[in-house]
Amino acid sequence: MGTTLRALRALLLLAGFYLLGVLLLAALAGADYLLLLHAPTSLAGKLIIVSVLLAIPLVQGLFMLRTPREEEMAGLPVTESDEPELWRTVRELANEVGTAAPSRIVLTADVNAAVSEDARLLGLRAGPRRLYLGVPLLQGLSQAQLRAVLAHELGHYSNSDTRLAAMTVRGRAQVLRTIRHFEQRADNTAAREQARQEKKNAKAEAKGKQAKEVDTGHAGITYRAMAKIYIGYAKLYFRATQSVSRRQEYAADTAAARIAGRDATASALREIPVLSSSFDFYMNCYATLGTDQELLPPRGEMFGGFGRMLNGRRLELVEMRGDLPTGPTSPYDSHPPIADRVRRIEELPDDGRADEDRGAALDLLTDPHRTLTELEDAVLTEAVRGFRRSADWQELLDEVMAKSFRAGSTPLHRAYAEYAGEQPTLPALLDLIEDGRLWELAKRLPLSEEAAAARGRVFREFVRPTLHRSLKSMALAELNERGLLRWEFSWERSAIPRPPRDAQGHETDLDEVVAPVVTDAPDTTALRALLAREPEPQGSPRGAM
Template identity: 90%
Template sequence: MGTTLRALRALLLLAGFYLLGVLLLAVLAGADYLLFLHAPTSLAGKLIIVSVLLAIPLVRGLFMLRTPRDEEMAGLPVAEADEPELWRTVRELADEVGTAAPSRIVLTADVNAAVAEDARLLGLRPGARRLYLGVPLLQGLSQAQLRAVLAHELGHYSNSDTRLAALTVRGRAQVLRTIRHFEQRADNTAAREQAKQEKKNAKAEAKGKQAKEVDTGHAGITYRTMAKIYVGYAKLYFRATLSVSRRQEYAADIAAARIAGRDATASALREIPVLDGSFDFYMRCYATLGTDQEILPPRGEMFGGFGRMLSGRSLELVEMRGDLPTGPTSPYDSHPPIADRVRRIEELPDDGRADEARGAALDLLSDPRRTLTELEDAVLAEEVRGFRRTADWQELLDLVMAKSYRAGTTPLHRAYAEYTGEQPTLPVLLDLIEDGRLWQLAKRLPMSDEAAAAQGRVFREFVRPILHKSLKSMVMAELNARGLLRWEFSWERSAIPRLPRGADGGETDLDEVVAPVVADAPDTGALRELLAREPGGQGEHGGSREHGEPRAGSREHGESRESERGAV
C-alpha cells in the first residue's frame, strides 16, 4: 500500500471515530424527542437526564482534537561532537536506506531502538526526526548487528511510517479516551449504588432484620453499553491499522538485510529477545539489589555491569538464542512474531556477508565509561541518584546480605515465639532442642491438615523440611552476626556463601551441619562446633552450596517485553 493510500486510510479511520460519535449523539437526541412527545413527563425527564450524561463523554471526545505529543524518552542526547563514530554510522546508513538522517540521537537505558518524527499537518508534512538507541543494545550486539538494527529503524523513515503515525496515534487515543470516560462513569455509578445498598443493609441489621445481598449488576449499564460500542470500533480500528504496521516491520527487515546483510539481520533479531530478558534479569538481581536499602553500585556500573554479566553468562546466552518466542501474538500487537521475522530473513539467499563488522557495537562510543556514567544522571530519578554508592559490587553484596539477615522472620521464629512467648536466639533454640523439646516446638509450625494429624515418625518427616530450611536461615544469620560468613560475588552464577573451614581444612557444608540437628535423635554437636570457630577459622573460608536467600543473580531470565512503536 502506497503512502497516499495509507494516509487516506488513516484519515478515513479517524473520521470514522467522529462519525460514530455524531451518530450516537443523533440517536440520543432522537430518543429524547420521542420521549418528550410520548412518555409521561416524570419518566421523560429522568431519561433525558440520563441521555445528557451519556452525551457528555461523547462531546468531550469529539472536541479533544489535539494529537497527543509523544513524550521524549528519558535518555542522554549526544551531539556529533560527542560521538562522531556513531553519528557517522547513522548518516552512512541513512544514505544507503535513501532517507534523511535524524537530527537528534538519544541514548537510552532500554533494550530498544526506535524512531520518532514531529510531523506536521496530521503527518502530511515531515518534521524533526529523533533516533532512540538503547545502550544495552550497544553492550550486547556486534557492529554488524547494530547496523542491521539501525537500518531497520531508518527504513521506517524512508517509508513515511513515522510521519503517518500521527494520524493513527490520534485515532487510537480518541477511541481509548472515550472508552475510559464511559468505563469510569460506569464504575462511579456502581460504587455509589454499592455504598447505597450497604448503608441500607446496615440500617436493616441495626433493626434486627436480615441484610440483602449487594447487587450492582444493573448500575452503570447504560455507560457500559456505550463503552462496548466504542470497544467494537476500537477492535476494527486496531486490526486495520496494525496490519499495516506489521507489513511495515517486514519491509524494514528487508531493508536491513539488504544494507547490513542477511546473517547480521537474522542474528540481531535472535539476539534482541535474549538481551531483553537478560537485561530484565540483570536489573532485578544485580543493579537494583540494594535499592530497598538505598544502596547503588559504583558510579557507571548501574548499567555498565550489564556488559560484565553478559560476558560471565555467555554459555547461558548461547542456549537462549535457539529458543525464539513462539507463543501466539495478540491481534493488536504492532510487531509480527519474532520467530516469523527471523524465518523470513533466513530464507533469503546467502549474500556472503557473514563475517562483516564483527567488532563490539560499544566500540562506536568515544568513551563508553563516561557515557554509562552520564546515562545514570540522565535516567535515574533525583532521589535515587542520592543513594549511597559502594566501592565495588562485592561491597554492595556484603551490605545487602548483612542487612537481609537481621530480622527473624522464618516459620521457626514464629513457632518459637508462640511456644515460649519469647523471640528466639540460636543458642537458646539449641538448648531447647538438646532438652528434647524440638518436636513439641514443631507442632506450632504451619502445616497441612494431613501433617497435623500425623503421629511419630510420619509427623517428623512432614515437618523436617521446613525445620531444616528455617534453622539453616537462622544459622546463616548467626554466622553473619559473628563475622563467620562472607559472600562471594559472581557474574557467572548466584552469590555463594563462604563458611570457615573445619579443623581438617576441609570445606564446610551447611546442609550437613544442620541435618543432624533435625534428625529423629537431634545432635547439635557439629553446629555448636561451627558457631565456636573464630572469624576466618583456620585463616581461610571454605565453600558452601548456593543458598536460597536474596542474592545477586537469583532469578531466571524473563521473557522479552513489548517494544514501542518502531522498535526492532
C-alpha cells in the same frame, strides 16, 4: 500497500470515529424528539437529561482535535560532538536506507531501539525526528548487529511509517478517551448507587429491620452500553492498524537485511529477546539488590555491570539463543512473532557478509564509562540518585546480605518464638534441641493437613526438609553475625556463602553440618564446632568480582 493507500486507510479509520459519534448523537437527538412527541412530560424530561449526559463524552471526543503530543522517553540526549562515531554510523545508514537522519539521538536504559517523528498535518508533513537507542543493546550486540537494528528503525522513516503514525495515534487516543469517559461515568453512577443503598440499609438496621443486599448491577447501564459500542469500534480499529504495523516490521526487517546483511539481521533478532530477559534478571538480582537498604552500586555500574554479567554468563546465553519466543499470537500484536521474523530473514539468499563488523557495539561510544554514568543521572529519579553508593559490588553484596539475615524470619524462627516465648537465637535453639524437644517444637511449624495428622517417623519425614532449610538459614545468620561468613560475589552464578574452613583448610559444606541436627537422634556437635571457629584473616580470597 503504498504510502498513499496507507494514508487513505488511516484517514478512513479516523473518519469512522467521527461518523460513529455523529450517528450516535443523531440517534440520541431522534430519541429525544420522539419522547417529546409521545411520552409524558415528566418521563420525557428525565430521559432527555440522560441523553444529554450520554452526549457529553461523544461531543468531547469529536472536538479532541489535537493529536496527543508524544513525550520523549527518559534518556540521555547525545550530540554529534558527544558521540561522533555513533552519529557517523547513523547518518551513513540513513543515507543507505534513503531517508533523512534523525535530528536527535537519545540513549535510554531499555533493551530497545525506536524512532519517532513529530509529524504535522496528520502526517502529511514531516517533522523533527528522534532515534531512541538502548545502551543495553550497545553492551550486548556486535557492531554488525547494531547496524541491522539501526537500519531497521531507519527503514520506518523511509517508508513514512513514523509520519502516518500521527493519524493512527490520534484515532487510538480519541477512541480510548471516549471509552474511558463512559466507563468513568458508569463507575461514578454505580458508586453513588452503592452509597445510597448502604445508607438506606444503615437506617433499616438502626430500626431493627433486616438490610437488603447491595445491588448496583443496573447502575450506569446506559453508559456501559455506549462504551461497548466504542469498544467494538476500537477492536476493529486496532486490528486494522496493528496488521499494518506488522507488515511495516517485515518491510523494515527486509531493509535491514539488505543494508546490514542477512546474517547480522537474523542474529540481532535472535539476540534481542536474550538481552531483554538477561537485562530483567540483571536489574532484579544485581543492580537493585541494595535498594531496600537505599544502597546502589558504584557510579557508572548501575547499568555498566550488565556488560560484565553478559561476559560472565556466556554459556547460559548460548543456550538461550537457540530458544526463540513462541508465545501465542494475537491480531492486536503490533509486532510479528520473533520466530517468524527470524525465519523470513534466514530464508533469504546468502549474501556473503557473515564476517562483517564483529567488534563490540559499545566501542562506538567515545567514553562508555562516562556515558553509563551520565545515563544514571538522566533516568534515575532524584530520590534514587540520593541513595548511598557502595565502593564495589562485593561491598554491596556484603552489606545487603548482612542486613537481610539480621531480619531473618524463617518458619523455624516463628515456631521457636511461639514455643519458647522468647526471641529465637541459634544457641538457644541448639540448647532446646539437646534437651530433646526438637520434635515438639516442630509441631509449631506451618503444616499441611496430612503432615499435622502424621505421627512418629512419618511426621519427622514430613517436617525434616523445612527444619533443615530453616536451621541452615539461622546458621548462616549466626555465622554472619559473628564475622565467620564471607559471601562470594560472582557474575557467573548466584552469590555463594563461604563459612570458615576446617582445620585442614577444606571448604565447609553447611548442609553436611546441619544434617545431623535434624536426624531422628539429633547431634549438634559439628554445628557448635563451626560456630566456635575463629574468623579467617581479612586477606583471604573473597571470590570473583
